Every structure is written in structure tokens, then in C-alpha cells.
Amino acid sequence: MGVLAWIAVAVFVTAYALIATEKINRVAVALAGASIMLALGITDAEHAFFSEDSGIDWNVVFLLLGMMxxxxxxxQTGLFEYVAIWAAKKARGRPFPIMVILIVVTGVVSAALDNVTTVLLVAPVTLLVCDRLGVPPVPFLISEVLASNIGGTATLVGDPPNIIIASRSGLTFNDFLSVLAPFIVVVLAVLVVLCRFMFRAAFRYDAARVERVMALHERDxxxxxxxxALSLAVLGAVLVAFGLHTLLGLEPSVVALLGGLLLLALSRLDATEVAKDVEWPTLVFFAGLFVMVxxxxxxxxxxxxxxAATDAVAGKxxxxxxxxxxxxxxxxxxxDNIPYVATMSPIVAELVDASGGNDxxxxxxxxxxxxxxxxxxxxxxxxxxxxxxxGIAERAGHRISFWGFTKYGLIVTAISVALAVPYLWLRFFAFS
Structure with a gap:
């Protein structure tokens, strides 16, 4: 690697350390890191703003903006309050069953929709449920985002890296479903068990609050x-268009942005007020992070x-x-796993061919x-x-620190990936 490559590593590691220690606002760190890389010529405007592989992924940014x-x-409709009351009543106000419901819903929906879209829809409901029951929302939000990333692994359309892999490998939707979905069901079940222990302090039961919730009528x-009705119609159309975007010739980001702007226009709401609910700092943070990566x-x-990694194990x-x-x-x-998978895909394709190219x-x-x-x-x-x-949690007054999330995420990731080892061995090596 050249001098610029080592400088890029130094800038990225420093920025990541500052984000992890949270001594400086993460948005400021991401923008500063991106600015340094641009100023030193590590990347340029062409790469940063117009390259799909090494720049800001505008599809992600505008998909987020549209869904936000x-x-x-x-x-503004009260629908989230409706769903929150309904879920709380179904679980009879017991926090852990509510978490299980939210984990399962998030995991299943994430297999069909983009993970970000799923958490954007589920997080507001979660905040309202927790507020009604007087329980801390942070454990619920963390469990949901973990479930969204797990559930998105199950299908070809659940996570963008899977789409890249399918394009390079020729694997079909049914291939992903048959190989990954059974494994992901197990991982989601394990996540539920882990959450029962990791967040046990959050499952406090307030009988008075539960009684008040059970007396509520969600329709009110x-x-x-x-x-x-209008919002659900537009959202439904957007979700259908997501599934048909290849036939329609429209990227999901365009679909989301068109849907968001159309609903805003038809809603007759004050655009300024609605725009206040957009997580602008999150979008800016993504832009800076994309430039650094x-x-x-x-x-x-x-x-x-x-x-280096693949050369070390060639033929094994x-x-x-x-x-x-x-x-x-x-x-x-x-x-970000999108540029990583885009970089690795041609290398893996060579390894597969060198290994015989068979199943x-x-x-x-x-x-x-x-x-x-x-x-x-x-x-x-x-x-x-x-x-x-x-970003949603911080805006709601429930800040989740870098390590507040990571200490749980590392446990779930280590166990999830460890489970994949025997699964892949049994599926592809034990009986071949």
C-alpha cells in the first residue's frame, strides 16, 4: 500500500476511535474525517460524490429521506399510538412478551423490506409502548435493530450485500431462502433467549400503568x-414498488422519495413541521462515513x-x-458492508471457480x-x-452510546457467527 493508503487508514482509525469514545459529536467526527480525506487528495469529488463503489451512496441517503x-x-395520524396500545394489550402489559412480539415482527418484516425501512416503522411504536408502560425503551430498540440485521440476512432482497452476491454468483431468490432462512430462524430464536438475560433489568412490571393501558381503546x-388511509395506501404502493423496482426501472431510493413527497403533498400538513421529524444529523453522518470508507x-x-486473506487459504x-x-x-x-462485499465478490468468484465451481x-x-x-x-x-x-433514540431523549449498543451487539454477533460454523459444516461438508 502507498503513502495515501496509510494516511487513509490513520484518518479512519482516528475517526473511529473518536466515535467510539464519544468525546466529540459523531457527526462532527465523520464530517472532519471526510474533509481531511478530500483535502489531502486521498479521495476526490469524482469518487466522493459520483462513484457507486467509493463515494456517498445517494441511494441509501434518499431512501432514508423518503421513508423518514x-x-x-x-x-401525525395517531397510527403509531394505535399499534402501541394494541401490542401492549395483546401481551397484557408484560414487557418481555412485548419485546418478543417486536423482535419477531422486525425480523420477519426485515426479510422482505430494507432493514432501515423496517426500523423506521417499528421504532416509533416501540417508544410509545415503553412510554405507556413506564419501561426503558433502549433495550427494546437495541433488540429490534439486532433483529432487523438478522432477519435481513434470510433473503436475497433483505440486505443490499445479498443483492450484490446474487448478481455475481448467479444464486437465486430460492437459493437464499433455502440456505439462509432456516439458519436465520434459529438465530432469531437465540436472540430472544439472549435478550431475556441481557435486558432482564428492563422487564419491570408496573401494575397501575398496565391497568391504565388495558382500559384504553386503541381506536381512540x-x-x-x-x-x-392515505398514508397506508402510499406506504403500500411504495412497498409494492420496492418489490417490482426491476420491472418498473426505478431504484428503491427514487420510489421512497417519490412516495414521501407525494404523501407530504396530499396530506395538507405543514411541510416544515414534517421535515422536523427527519433525522438530518443521521443523513449527514452517513455522508461523512461513506466518504471515509x-x-x-x-x-x-x-x-x-x-x-491477503484469500491468498492465505487458496485451495483450502x-x-x-x-x-x-x-x-x-x-x-x-x-x-459499511456494501463496498466491502462489492470488493470481495470478484475475489470470492475466483475462489469458487478455483475450487471447482460446484455446489x-x-x-x-x-x-x-x-x-x-x-x-x-x-x-x-x-x-x-x-x-x-x-438517531431516533437520541431525538426522543433516550441516548444510546456507542458502547451502550456495542456491548450487546458484540455478544449477539459472536454467538450468531459461531452458530454459522456448524451450520455450514453440516450443510456443505459433513455429508459430501
Whole structure:
């Protein structure tokens, strides 16, 4: 690696350390790191603003913006209060059953929708449920974001890295469903058990509050029935368009932005008030983070790491599987998994071909997918959904620190990835 590559590493490591220690606001750190990389020529405007591989992923930014606008309008209708009261009554006010419901819903929905979209819809409901029952919302929010990253691993469309892998490998939607979905069901079940112990202090039962919640009528929470119907219609159309975006020729980001702006126009609400619910600091943080990671991509740092790892195990399928699984989980904890998977895909394709290109060798693709997707749970900045939930929590007055998230994320990630080892062995090696 050249001098610029080492400088890029130094800037990224310093910025990451500052984000982890939280001595300086994370948005300021991300912007400062991005500015330094631009000023020193580590990356340039062409790479930072216009490159899909080494710049700001505008599809992510505008998808977030569009969905935040839709959620902002929905918050004005009372629908979130309705769902919160309904969920609390179904669980008879018991905090742990409520968490289980939210984990299962988040995990299942994340398999069909983008993880960020899922947490944007679930997080406001969670805040309201916890407020009604007088329980701390942070454990619930953390459990949901962990569930979203796990659930998104199950399908081809659940997480963007899976789409990249499918494009490179030729694996189909049914391949992802048959190989990953059974494993993810087990991991979600394990997550529920882990949450029971990790967050046991949060499951306090306030009989007086529960009695008041059980006496509520959820229908009374709806403030604007017309806007509820309109919002759900637009949201439904957006979700359908997400599934059909290849036929429609529209990127999900365009669909989300069009849906958000259309709903805002039809809602007759004050656009300024709705815009206040958009997590602007989160969007800016993403932009800075993308530029910093892009500097690592542009200078060949990630490519060098990937080649070094794969060269070490060339021709050794099981060691290669283990290294790819754990290295992907580790790197995805600190850098965005989209450029990482984009960089690794051609290398994995070469390894698969060198290993015979048969069904047995396809295990390398599954190791890459599981490691990259589940590794995002390890730290507070490991996945887009994590950053979004931290922003929502902070705005609601329930700040989640970097280590406040990471101390739980590391446990869940380590156990999840460890479970993948025997699963991949049994599925691809034990009986072959």
C-alpha cells in the first residue's frame, strides 16, 4: 500500500476511535474525517460524490429521506399510538412478551423490506409502548435493530450485500431462502433467549400503568382517519414498488422519495413541521462515513486486505470458509458492508471457480453473506439500521452510546457467527 493508503487508514482509525469514545459529536467526527480525506487528495469529488463503489451512496441517503418523510406524516395520524396500545394489550402489559412480539415482527418484516425501512416503522411504536408502560425503551430498540440485521440476512432482497452476491454468483431468490432462512430462524430464536438475560433489568412490571393501558381503546388514538388511509395506501404502493423496482426501472431510493413527497403533498400538513421529524444529523453522518470508507476503497486498502486473506487459504475450502466468515463479520463491524462485499465478490468468484465451481464450493458465497450481514450487529456504526435507531433514540431523549449498543451487539454477533460454523459444516461438508 502507498503513502495515501496509510494516511487513509490513520484518518479512519482516528475517526473511529473518536466515535467510539464519544468525546466529540459523531457527526462532527465523520464530517472532519471526510474533509481531511478530500483535502489531502486521498479521495476526490469524482469518487466522493459520483462513484457507486467509493463515494456517498445517494441511494441509501434518499431512501432514508423518503421513508423518514412517510414516517413523519404517519406520526401525525395517531397510527403509531394505535399499534402501541394494541401490542401492549395483546401481551397484557408484560414487557418481555412485548419485546418478543417486536423482535419477531422486525425480523420477519426485515426479510422482505430494507432493514432501515423496517426500523423506521417499528421504532416509533416501540417508544410509545415503553412510554405507556413506564419501561426503558433502549433495550427494546437495541433488540429490534439486532433483529432487523438478522432477519435481513434470510433473503436475497433483505440486505443490499445479498443483492450484490446474487448478481455475481448467479444464486437465486430460492437459493437464499433455502440456505439462509432456516439458519436465520434459529438465530432469531437465540436472540430472544439472549435478550431475556441481557435486558432482564428492563422487564419491570408496573401494575397501575398496565391497568391504565388495558382500559384504553386503541381506536381512540386515531386522530385523522382520512390521513391514516392515505398514508397506508402510499406506504403500500411504495412497498409494492420496492418489490417490482426491476420491472418498473426505478431504484428503491427514487420510489421512497417519490412516495414521501407525494404523501407530504396530499396530506395538507405543514411541510416544515414534517421535515422536523427527519433525522438530518443521521443523513449527514452517513455522508461523512461513506466518504471515509470510500477513501479506504479508492486507495486499495480494503482490496489489499481481501486479497491477503484469500491468498492465505487458496485451495483450502473449509479454512477459506472460516476465514471468509469471520473476516467478513469483523470488517463489516467497522466499515459499511456494501463496498466491502462489492470488493470481495470478484475475489470470492475466483475462489469458487478455483475450487471447482460446484455446489460444494458455493459455501464461500454463503460465508460471505452471513459474515457481512450479521457482522453489522457488532458495533453501533456497523449497519445503517443501527445508526438510524441511535438517531431516533437520541431525538426522543433516550441516548444510546456507542458502547451502550456495542456491548450487546458484540455478544449477539459472536454467538450468531459461531452458530454459522456448524451450520455450514453440516450443510456443505459433513455429508459430501
Amino acid at each position: 418523510l412517510i414516517v413523519g406524516v404517519l406520526k 388514538a386515531i386522530r385523522n382517519p382520512r390521513l391514516v 470510500g477513501g479506504l476503497v479508492a486507495t486499495g486498502v480494503i482490496d489489499s486486505l481481501a486479497h 475450502l473449509w479454512p477459506a470458509t472460516l476465514l471468509l466468515l469471520w473476516a467478513s463479520a469483523g470488517l463489516s463491524a467497522v466499515v 460444494h464450493a458455493q459455501v464461500l458465497w454463503w460465508a460471505l453473506a452471513i459474515g457481512a450481514d450479521l457482522g453489522g450487529n457488532a458495533t453501533a456504526v456497523g449497519a445503517s439500521a443501527n445508526v438510524v435507531v441511535l
